[in-house]
Amino acid sequence: MDDQIRIPCVMMRGGTSKGPFFLRSDLPSDPQQRDQLLIEIMGSGHPLQIDGIGGGNTLSSKVAIVGPATREGADVDYLFAQVNVLERLVDTGPNCGNMLSAVGAFAIEQGLVAAENGETRVKVHNVNTGKIIEARIQTPGGELRYQGDAQIDGVPGTAAPVYLAFLEAIGAKTGMMLPSGTPHEIIDGIPVSLIDGATPVVIARAEAFGLTGSESAVELDANRDFMTKLEEIRIEAGRRMGLGGVRGSVLPKPVLIGAPKNGGSLAVRYFTPHTCHSSLATTGAVSVAIAATLPDSIVGTALSDLRYPADLTFEHPTGRMDVRVELDEAAGGGPIVFVTRTCRRLFEGAALVHRKN
Template sequence: MDDLVRIPCVLMRGGTSRGPFFLASDLPIDPKQRDAVLIEIMGSGHPLEIDGIGGGNSLTSKVAIIGPPTRQGADVDYLFAQVKVEERAVDLSPNCGNMLSAVGPFAIEAGLVPIRGDRTTVRVHNVNTGKIIEAVIETPGGTIRYQGEAVIDGVPGMAAPVYLAFTEAVGAKTGLLLPTGTPQETIEGIPVSLIDGATPVMIVRAEAFGLSGSEPALILDANRDFMAKLEAMRIEAGARMGLGDVRSSVLPKPILIGQPLHGGTLSVRYFTPHACHTSLATTGAVTVAMAATLPDSLVGASMSDFRLPCDLMLEHPTGRMGVRVALPAGASLPAVYVMRTCRRLFEGAVLARRKN
C-alpha cells in the first residue's frame, strides 16, 4: 500500500452526531492540504459518500481535530469541520456542541489531559468560535466511563453522561448576543429574532408560515415553498448580522419555534440549514436558551414567567432536550448547561491517497 497514507483516527459518536476524531499533529499543517485530505477521507462529493467514511448526512459528515491548547485557561483545542456531503468542500464557520461532548474523552485517552478523580473537567477551547466550554467526564477509578444510565432523545440506548457548561455562550461569530442591536425585527414582513449565542441563528415563529412547529423533519424538508422562503430570509439575516453573503455558508441557522405538544417549554425545529435536524443541535439549544433571557425576543416573549435559574425542555422531532440557564456566582452573563452522551465506536487508521 505504498500509494496510501495511514492516518490514525477514532470514530466517535458525540450526542446526536458522529464522525472521526484526529490529533492535529496527524493531519497536514497547511489548511488547504488538510481540507483536501478530509474531503477524500469522508468521500465528499457523492450523496452516499460511498468512497469514504462519511455517513451521507450532514450529521454524520463531521470531523473533530484535537490538539494542545492555544488559549490560556484551556486544556485542549477543538477545531470542528463540517465536511459537505454532495459538495467537495469543508466549512469551518460553524461549531458543533454534540461532537463537543466526545472531545473530553478523546483528549483524555489521547494523553492530552490527565484524569483528575472520579470526575474530570476538561476545558475545551473551540477554535471555531474562540470560546471555552467546560466538559465534565465520568472517570471513576481512573478510567473513562462510557456505559451508564443517561438517555438522550435521538440516540438509542443508555450511556454515561457528559455535562457541558457553556459559560461563554454569547457572540460565537459576531461577539454580540444581538448583532443587529435589537431582539426582534422583520424580514419580508415576518418577525424574527437574530441571535448570536453559541451559534448565530434566525428564530421565527412557525405560525408565520402556517405551521405548528411540531411537524416531522421530512415533512418540512419536502415543503419546497417553505424551504425556499426560509432560505431567502436566512440570506438576508446573514447580511444583517454582519456575516456577509451566506449563500455558501451554513450560518446563520434557521430555527422555528412553536407551542409544545408534550409538556415541554417550546417546540423547536432547527435547520442545518437546508434540511431540518432530526433532533436538535446542542449549540442551537444553547442559543434558544440565551434568547429566552431577552424578554423582547420571540423566545422571551413566549415565556413571560422566565426567571433565572430556569430549566427549559425543548421538544424536537425525535424527543426532547433539557437545558438549564443560570447565572454563575460572580458572572455578569448567564451560562447554559446541557447533558449529552458519547461513545467510542472504532479506533485505527483511515487510508488516504498519497499526494505527489
C-alpha cells in the same frame, strides 16, 4: 511502495452526531491541504460518500480535530469541520456541540488530559468560535467510563452523562448577542430574532409560516415553498448580522419555535440550514436558551414567565432536549447554559488516503 497513507483516527459518537476524531499533529498544518485531505477521507462529492468514511448525512459527515490548548485557561483545542456531502467543501465556520461532547473523552484517552477520580473537567477551547466550554466527564476511580444510565433522545440506549457548561456562549461569531442591535425585527414580513449565541441563529415563530413547530423533519423538508422562504430570510439575516453573503455558508442557522405538545417548554425545529435537523443541535439549543433571557425576543416573549435558574425542555423531531440556564452574577448577570449529552468511542484505526506523487 504502498500507494496509500495511513492517518490515525478514532470514530466517535458525540451526542446525536458522529465522525472521525484526529489529533491536530496528524493532519497537515496548512488549512487548504488539511481540508482536501478531509474531503478525500470522508468521500465527499457523492450522496453516499461511497469512497470514504462519511455517512452520507450532515450529521455523520463531521470531523473533530483536537490538540494541546493554544489559549490560556483551556486544556485542549477543538476545531470542528463540517464536510459537505454532495460538494467537495469543508466549512470550519460553525461549531458543533454534539461532537464537542466527545472531545473530553478523546483528549483523556489520547493522553492530552489526565483523568481524575470521579469526574474530570476538561476546558475545551473551540477554535471555530474562540470560546471555552467546560466538559464534565465521568471518570470513577480515574478510569474513563462510557456506560451509564443517561439517555438522550435521538440515540438508542443509555450511556454515561457528559455535562457541557457553555461558559462563554455569547457572540460565537460576531462577539455580540444581538449583532443587528435589536432582539426583534421583521424580515420579509416575518418577525424574527437574530441571536449570536453558541452559534448564530435566526429565530421565528412557526405560526408566522402557517405551521405549528411540531411538524416532522421530513414534512418540513418536503414543504418547498416554506424552505425557499426560510432560505430567503436566512440570507437577509446573515447580511444584517454582519456575516456577509451567506448563500454558500451554513451560518446563520434558522430555528422555528412553537407551542409544545408533550409537556415541554417549546417545540423547536432547527435547520442545518437547508434541511431540518432530525433532533436538535446542542449549539442551537444553547442559542435558543440564551434568547429566552431576552424578554423582547421571539423566545423571551413565548416564555414570559421564566425565572432563573431555569430548566427548559425543547421538543424536537425525535424527542426532547433538556437545558439549564443560570445567570452568572460574577460576570454581570450573563447566561450560562448547561446541556447533558453522551458519547461513545466506536472505532479506532487509520483513515487511508492516496499518496500524492
